[in-house]
Amino acid sequence: MSRSGPVAAYGPILAVALLLAMLPVATSANTILNSMVMALLIALAGQGWNILGGYGGQFSFGHAVFFGTGAYVTALLQARFGVNAYVAFAAGIAAGAMVGTILGYLSFRSGLRGSYFALVTLAFAEVFRILANATAFTGGAAGTLVKLDVRPENFQFSSRAVFFWIALGLVTAVMLGVRFMERSRFGAWLVAVRENEDAARALGVDTLKVKIQAITLSAGVTAAAGGFYVQYFLFIDANLAYGTWISIEALLVPIVGGLGTVFGPLIGAVALHGLAEATKAIAGRIPGIDLALYGSLLVLAIAFAPNGLQGLMAKIGRGLSFGRAP
Amino acid sequence: MFSPEIVTAAVLNGLLTGAVYALVSVALTLVYGVLHIINFAHGATLTAAMFAAYVAWQAGIDPLVAVIGLAPLFFVLGYAVQRWIIGPASHGEDRNILLVTLGLSIVIENVLLATFRSDTRSIDVPYGFSSVDLGFVFLPMPRVIAFGITCVVALLLWILLARTDAGKAIRAVAKDKLGAALVGIDVPHVYAVTFGLGAACLAVAACVLLPSYFVNPRVGNAYVLVAFTVVVLGGMGSVPGAVIGGLFIGIVESLSGLYFGESLGQLGIFLIFILVLLVRPTGLFGARA
Secondary structure, three states: OOOOOHHHHHHHHHHHHHHHHOHHHHOOOHHHHHHHHHHHHHHHHHHHHHHHHHHOOOOOOOOHHHHHHHHHHHHHHHHHHOOOHHHHHHHHHHHHHHHHHHHHHHHHHOOOOHHHHHHHHHHHHHHHHHHHHHOOOOOHHHOEEOOOOOOHHHOOOOOHHHHHHHHHHHHHHHHHHHHHHHHOHHHHHHHHHHHOHHHHHHOOOOHHHHHHHHHHHHHHHHHHHHHHHHHHHOEEOHHHHHOHHHHHHHHHHHHHHOOOOOOHHHHHHHHHHHHHHHHHHHHOOOOOHHHHHHHHHHHHHHHHOOOHHHHHHHHHHHHHHHOOOO | OOOHHHHHHHHHHHHHHHHHHHHHHHHHHHHHHHHOOOOOOHHHHHHHHHHHHHHHHHOOOOHHHHHHHHHHHHHHHHHHHHHHHHHHHHOOOHHHHHHHHHHHHHHHHHHHHHHHOOOOEOOOOOOOOOEEEOOOOEEEHHHHHHHHHHHHHHHHHHHHHHHOHHHHHHHHHHHOHHHHHHOOOOHHHHHHHHHHHHHHHHHHHHHHHHHHOOEOOOOHHHHHHHHHHHHHHHOOOOHHHHHHHHHHHHHHHHHHHHHHOHHHOOHHHHHHHHHHHHHOOOOOOOOOO
């Protein structure tokens, strides 16, 4: 994107955040707030994926490895060592970022790209899942509980609205950070790697370094989502932390919302969660019908909006102003 | 340490498990080699085929007989899905293919869930608990049959790819789809045929798996992760690589289960997977990066 002024760059993000922050004022229904917290959590995980996948063009199928590490470190430091929740949360983010650096160093140094990179991330997530499921320290298959002690200094709140605001704050902060990255030299390098890695290297970009930095950032953001998950539910087990569900959600929302855009993950998360809730309401009691409907709509959406929701909106916008497709 | 008899038995058992892995992987590698996509619906297709075999068994047809009907049926289904759903919906873009197959797998899994509920089921065939005595080791009969059928299917597939015109067209599209289109090969048709062949292989795998395994709406996913490993190990797109890789991974799983305990049995697989990806990403039989 062209270099616009800071107001044009950051203003829309703050405006959207302020607008969303009104939600708990408008409604106190726990189901709605709960659903929005989950959407924001997925938006956060998806924004992490977006940094590496959307801007850097490195598709990961295993972001669960970062989500899970963030979650487990946050939970275990509290449950086993009695560490303060906020410190544990920060440590979880750091640990996730570190796993990202190591994974990135190992795989990018061996020149893994495309499907190969995707598969190695998947395999890492699987190794972590099997280990977390079988080790006594992580609680094995029974998982780990964080002690319920609802006090603000424990990062536990009785009101869902507070969790909602925290999640919104995290998502907004990361969106501002991503916008900053987009406008920075590093962001330009990262996009150059996505567009043509060989050309970028020929022009003097240290592509290995850029990719490792990107995966570190990406992992840290997704790990934050994992840590937040633990504080919200006070429980984690191997299949929640390292299961394929979160890897898929994390890549689905930016792709649906708009790959490599600041708003993409948030739009995708809200749209997909809205869709899931709507299909649940329509389908009624039989398990599976709602998700089957959701899957069919996903396929239809890709068939008719192949460039994500933002692409679709842009197309409609162009259609309205010019009356024809470009 | 374990006695040589136990280790031999573990290796042979691993080989038998590996045969099923090989079959699932051949289907995956075939689709990857030609369409250059990672098919996320692979596991769900396997699950669907297992339920089809289960329904056939409830109607009184043994899975090993049902395979004669199910393999062609899944070929037709696979052909139709690629030709009329995945192809048009993905607009030829890789990330859209990924999303469409992901969407399809969600649909398949959940339709199965709504129809059969999440219960785990198994069937009881007359030969289910009989075994083959090799003198020093007993091998379970259903797995020996699975091994035999896998060998036959692999051979048939090899003949198809290497000796027939259809096989030549598939190989041509895999090498260079533009060139293939220029010499008059109908590329969307070849894509769909390949997808259909993959689905048919999965139907065979499902029928040989069912007598010794169980089925629930999520069962296929466990096989897919292993199949990815096998495909990478054997070199993406290489059918012989997938067969040998599958057998090898079966042995690795069996041995690491023996030495590290059952819950860590699959760990060996993924460690090998990561190692191969990092050291030799083209796989043991892959020609190009």
